Structure formats: C-alpha cells, structure tokens
Amino acid sequence: MRFYEYESKALFARHGLPLGQSGVADSAVHARDIAHRIGSPVVLKSQVLSGGRMKAGAVKFADTPDEAAQIYDEIFPIIVGGQKARSILVEEKSPIAQEYYAGVTWDGRRKLPVLIFSDMGGIDIEEVAEQHPDHVSKTHFSTLLPVTPRIAKEAIAATGVTGAALNKLTPIVSKLIDIFLAYDLTLAEINPLVRLEDGRFVVLDGHVDMEAEARDQHAKLLAELGIGPEETRQARPPTDFEIRGAEVDASDHRGVAGNVVEFDGDLGLIIGAGGGSLTLFDAVRSQGGRPANYCEIGGNPSVKKACELTKLVLSKPGVEKIAVMMNVVSNTRVDIVARGVIKGCIESGKDPSETIAIFRIPGAWEEEGFKILAKHKVDYCDRSVSMYDAAGRAVAKMKAA
Amino acid sequence: MPGLFIDVKVSDKAAKDAAVVAKLEEVCPVDIFVQEESGALRIVEENLDECVLCDLCMSAAPSNSVEIVKLYE
Numbered sequence: 349m350r351f352y353e354y355e356s357k358a359l360f361a362r363h364g365l366p367l368g369q370s371g372v373a374d375s376a377v378h379a380r381d382i383a384h385r386i387g388s389p390v391v392l393k394s395q396v397l398s399g400g401r402m403k404a405g406a407v408k409f410a411d412t413p414d415e416a417a418q419i420y421d422e423i424f425p426i427i428v429g430g431q432k433a434r435s436i437l438v439e440e441k442s443p444i445a446q447e448y449y450a451g452v453t454w455d456g457r458r459k460l461p462v463l464i465f466s467d468m469g470g471i472d473i474e475e476v477a478e479q480h481p482d483h484v485s486k487t488h489f490s491t492l493l494p495v496t497p498r499i500a501k502e503a504i505a506a507t508g509v510t511g512a513a514l515n516k517l518t519p520i521v522s523k524l525i526d527i528f529l530a531y532d533l534t535l536a537e538i539n540p541l542v543r544l545e546d547g548r549f550v551v552l553d554g555h556v557d558m559e560a561e562a563r564d565q566h567a568k569l570l571a572e573l574g575i576g577p578e579e580t581r582q583a584r585p586p587t588d589f590e591i592r593g594a595e596v597d598a599s600d601h602r603g604v605a606g607n608v609v610e611f612d613g614d615l616g617l618i619i620g621a622g623g624g625s626l627t628l629f630d631a632v633r634s635q636g637g638r639p640a641n642y643c644e645i646g647g648n649p650s651v652k653k654a655c656e657l658t659k660l661v662l663s664k665p666g667v668e669k670i671a672v673m674m675n676v677v678s679n680t681r682v683d684i685v686a687r688g689v690i691k692g693c694i695e696s697g698k699d700p701s702e703t704i705a706i707f708r709i710p711g712a713w714e715e716e717g718f719k720i721l722a723k724h725k726v727d728y729c730d731r732s733v734s735m736y737d738a739a740g741r742a743v744a745k746m747k748a749a
Numbered sequence: 750m751p752g753l754f755i756d757v758k759v760s761d762k763a764a765k766d767a768a769v770v771a772k773l774e775e776v777c778p779v780d781i782f783v784q785e786e787s788g789a790l791r792i793v794e795e796n797l798d799e800c801v802l803c804d805l806c807m808s809a810a811p812s813n814s815v816e817i818v819k820l821y822e
Binding site: 650651683687690691694719720723724 | 754779798801
C-alpha cells in the first residue's frame, strides 16, 4: 500500500528525519498561505501515487505566494499516470549542492532486507545501477540481529562518501532502516536526499510502501496519517469479478480461496500454495498461455469455498477451461479441493473432464483426491510433473481446443 | 441436495437414540448431523460433501451404526 509523498514525509518527521518547511494545500488560497508562511521560493508538487510527475508538468516552482496560488490552479487538474491529484504539497525550494539516494526494500532472492545507497540521487536508481554501478551499494542485513548505524555507515562509505558527509548521512539512513522495519514496509525510499549549499542534509522526496497485510497492525498510525480503511491504494479500483472473489473468500473462515485479480485471457486459474500462485501464473504465461485471472487458494478451504471460486472463474465470458495447480500441499487437502472444483464445474453446467485442463495438486490426501479425479475423468498429475510442465499441458489443451 | 462425493448412513436404532444423535452433532466438524427439538436426527445434505473423513461420527456411535460412503469408489 503506497503512501502519498506528504504521508511518507509525515512518517519521516515522526522519526526526526530532516525535512524542509512544507504544507499540504487543497486550494489555491491555501497554497498562497503556505508559501507566505515559508517566506521563500517554493516548489509545488502534485500528490499522486504514481511517478512521472515532473515529466507531466505536475511539479513547478514559484517565487512568490501569488505565483504559488497561480501554479496550484495550473497543476492540480493535471492527470499523472491516470491519477488525479489528491492535493498539492507546497515546500520550500532548496539550493542543492549534491543529491543522494537511499532506499530499503526486500530482496526476494536473498530473503533479506537490503539497503541501497547511491551518491547519485535524483534520478532513477535502476539507471544509476546500470550506468554507474560503482556509485551504488547494496547492503543486506538481518531482521533478527540488532540493527546498528554501522550498516548504514558501511553502505554509504562503499560509494566513496567520506568525512562530514558520511557522518551526517549515517543517522538519516540508519533511521530509514528503523522506519522500514518498524512499520512492515516493503519500500522506504528517499530520492533525493540532498546536501544543501549551506551544508545541511534534507529529505527532498520520499516514498513509502506498506505491506497490505500489515494494515491492521498499524491501524493507529494510518488513522493518524489520515489514511482511511476504505482506501485500497491499488493501481485501479477492483472489478466486479474481484469484489465477488473477495466475497467468496469472506464467506467462510476456513482456508483461503479468493484474492482474485482479473486479466483478459481465456484460461481460468485455480492456483496457490506456498508462493505457488505467482510461480504458476508466470509458468502459464511463459508457456504461451493467457490467464483469465490470478487467485490464491490454500489453508484448506471448504469444498463450498473452492466450488464457489471455481464457479466465479468459470463465469467469466470466454473462459471454458481452468487449470487447477498448486505447489506441494501439506495442510490443504487434495481431495477437498478436487471435490470443490469438480462440484464448481458441474454447478456451472460444465463437464469437469472437459473443463479442467489439468489438475496438479500433490500432497496431503492425494490418493483420495486422485480417486475422485479419476472417477470424473479429470486429467491429473502428481509431483513428478513440474509446475512448469503442468502449466504447459494446460496451455497445450487451450491451443488444441 | 444429496452429496456428490459423500453419503452418510445411520442405522434406525442410532438415529432414534437421542444420546447418540447429540453425540453425532457434537463431534462432526462440518455440521452434517443436527438433532431436532424432538431429539431425532436430521442429516444436513448440503454439508455432506464437506465431510473430512475424520471418522469421529463412527467412533461416537455404536459399532457399525454409522457408515460413511465414498460415492467415488
């Protein structure tokens, strides 16, 4: 769940990160008042959840309060990345001597958080990493061991920063790590973190992404930042299909069978288990298939829940076949899912043997599950067939149909 | 609507024994058995396919008085 820039900065301010004077304006008059209070040239930045503000013309400078009011009216209507501005952040304009980048995120391969630092901030960090790899450091750290400022100091020093700059940057970057860990963030980023001409270091722009599952745990913080529980902060509003998927999942406390995301393909997916959803979704695509949906099933959902999810997926126009695939399951029972999906096909008026392109769920109670599948003449396989190959079999059937 | 995968058979004697029926209702994790106010047994057909084959019903009732039938065998 992404935070707006002003929310990210409010979070940073709570932890003592250095910020310039600013205010959030919701009218031209308000923008003028904030600029007047700041008493120096200001920058006005559209508050949207996507990047590309500068290119879209949604970030502009003003030398006077009256100009700030005029610019508010100019940039507020600008759509950036398909998004309307929520408000305009009015911030003091800072004379910059040097820009840095600091970001903390998760490295999925190493299964560790990683601090990324660069002495070339203000531009896309991926671009810097590609063109100037010696100016980017990546430092993994443990969430189990105490986090000390040494981690930040070594990461900064690895880019060649020394002396007073190193000493002043270290506590800022160290606090960024603390914030990342304290609030279950998936990204805490400052870009740019600047050294001003007067020697001060200031956070000029920042972004924060919180793990959506952690919202309840941080409900108090979110309320204090003005982020309501109704704000999904997703890239787009949920479709009817996705809303109905959430209803299926909420209908029964047993297991998970929902979290659907709608796509425009023709192969319905009932997928899940231990990261299996993402792996299998990618496998279908890499085999040339066109998924009609993403979903997550696991935790041993009831037969009815698996049935309702199957019916939902099959209700999508153009979806005649589904692939039921999971990683090896332990607590989810193969026979229960088999019953659910077969029942879902039958209640949708479809023949399970024609509709289920492949059933690949190995694990708990698989012998019982395979008996059910055999009875209904459904094509199934065990763990000797990889997830990738199972996806290939489903895609081949789609192409042959 | 009867189950597509599972059926349950309870002997007449067990079905009329209020104590046994109460026990069946208590032990079934997916609510297949309900004891009516009269004490008689009612099988909840829409829950039959939820049966997890735990055999608790067979253990709770007198021997051979409850049978779980797998319709796919």
